[in-house]
Amino acid sequence: MDDLDSQILSILRRDARTPYTEIADQVGTSEGTVRNRVERLVDEGVIERFTVATSTGNVKAMIEVGVDVDVDTAAVTDHIAEWPAVDFVWQVSGEQDIVVVVDAADTGAVNDLITQARELDEVVSTKTRLILDERVG
Amino acid sequence: MDDLDSQILSILRRDARTPYTEIADQVGTSEGTVRNRVERLVDEGVIERFTVATSTGNVKAMIEVGVDVDVDTAAVTDHIAEWPAVDFVWQVSGEQDIVVVVDAADTGAVNDLITQARELDEVVSTKTRLILDERVG
DNA sequence: TTGAGGATTACGAAAATCGTAACTCACCTT
DNA sequence: AAGGTGAGTTACGATTTTCGTAATCCTCAA
Numbered sequence: 001m002d003d004l005d006s007q008i009l010s011i012l013r014r015d016a017r018t019p020y021t022e023i024a025d026q027v028g029t030s031e032g033t034v035r036n037r038v039e040r041l042v043d044e045g046v047i048e049r050f051t052v053a054t055s056t057g058n059v060k061a062m063i064e065v066g067v068d069v070d071v072d073t074a075a076v077t078d079h080i081a082e083w084p085a086v087d088f089v090w091q092v093s094g095e096q097d098i099v100v101v102v103d104a105a106d107t108g109a110v111n112d113l114i115t116q117a118r119e120l121d122e123v124v125s126t127k128t129r130l131i132l133d134e135r136v137g
Numbered sequence: 138m139d140d141l142d143s144q145i146l147s148i149l150r151r152d153a154r155t156p157y158t159e160i161a162d163q164v165g166t167s168e169g170t171v172r173n174r175v176e177r178l179v180d181e182g183v184i185e186r187f188t189v190a191t192s193t194g195n196v197k198a199m200i201e202v203g204v205d206v207d208v209d210t211a212a213v214t215d216h217i218a219e220w221p222a223v224d225f226v227w228q229v230s231g232e233q234d235i236v237v238v239v240d241a242a243d244t245g246a247v248n249d250l251i252t253q254a255r256e257l258d259e260v261v262s263t264k265t266r267l268i269l270d271e272r273v274g
Numbered sequence: 275t276t277g278a279g280g281a282t283t284a285c286g287a288a289a290a291t292c293g294t295a296a297c298t299c300a301c302c303t304t
Numbered sequence: 305a306a307g308g309t310g311a312g313t314t315a316c317g318a319t320t321t322t323c324g325t326a327a328t329c330c331t332c333a334a
Contacts (some may be wrong), residue, residue, distance in 0.1 A: 001242075006221060006276050009189070009191060010221075012188070012189045013188055013189055013191070013224075014186070014188075015186060015187055016153050016154070016186075016188050017153070017154070017187045019320080019322085020322075021321065021322090022321095026211075026263070029282080029283090030282065030284080031282095031283090031284055031321085031322080032282065032283060032284080032323095032333080033283075035322080035323080036281075036282080037281095045192060046189060046192065047189050047190070047191055048190040048192050049151075049152065049153075049190050050147070050148055050152055050153040050154045050155050050187070050188075050189055050190075051151075051152075051187075051188060051189070051190055051307055052146070052149045052150055052184050052185075052186070052187055052188070053184070053185040053186050053187075053188055054146060054150070054160050054183055054184055054185060055182055055183065058182075062229060062236065062288075064228075064257045069242075072203050072227055073217070075179065077272055078272060079269065080272075081272035082170050084202040088271055088272065089165065089269050089271070089272040090197075090198060090199070090268045090269075090270065090272075091268070091269040091270040091271075092220075092266040092267065092268050092269060093267045093269060094264070094265075094266040097161045099199065099268075103209075111152075125326075127231070128231075128233040129226070129229040129230050129236075130230045131229055132227075132228040132229060132230060133211065133214065133227065133228040134225055134226070134227050134228075135214050135215060135217075135218035135225070135226040135227075136188075136218065136224075137227060151277075156289080156290055156291085157291075158289080158290065158291090159290095164315090166313080167313065167314055168290085168291085168314090169312095169313065169314060169315080170290095170312075170313055170314075172291080172292080173312075176311095250322080256326080
């Protein structure tokens, strides 16, 4: 993972369909080198997979969830990850324990998810933030 | 968004680099149709972008950033998005204004980013949470 | 200096993409 | 019913990208 790898990754993160030839031009090397490096990054698992970010709706939000101290946080995390419209579920350090990133059809759907979370016995608090805008690094 | 679109999306989610020709074979149509539909899905915003899921096997964190009231939050957001190791930058509602999701080499690199953020004139506060575990929905 | 191993480049063949024109088909209008 | 319209699909040649492989370059160590 040197500087060249990082540059390639940052281009692919923005658009994973950028041709090797164009990446090569941008980072100042040859198509073959880009190809070799991308293959290596995939082998090493640095690139997990090529995918599409879909937005079924248009409201994104972060829901911070607090759970009881004696709860199996990982189990709750797994459970929530199964819900529709959920992009990520993170176990985090800090006041709350779980952060759920959702991409819902509308604010109503976000609200449904919050309600659903609050109804879990393990959950003691939620705090929601709408994501107003997103930039990709 | 009919059934054909869904099939195409599900193939792209699995591997966004699947050629149109192969998708066409799998869903029983022509390359041109797949191409038209993917283009339409992109135009409609259903497909936000083609990207790579990376796991540098390292330290992920959420950095919540508060900025001064009279600051152009969007400009700060754009600026931070350029930093290395930054996955997303979100403008959010709530106490803080910006959430930066980073995937850094180690805790030291996370710390560097926090320092870098605090050094911006516009930034008045930061709060960091390590992401201990991630599930995808 | 010499050799080895890994990374990079070069290049032709194969494959995919792209632009565009022709075609199909459902739906309207008269 | 005939004719027209427009969205979606197919066809196909030109262009671009990918892919396999061989040659070259570089660095390090013996």
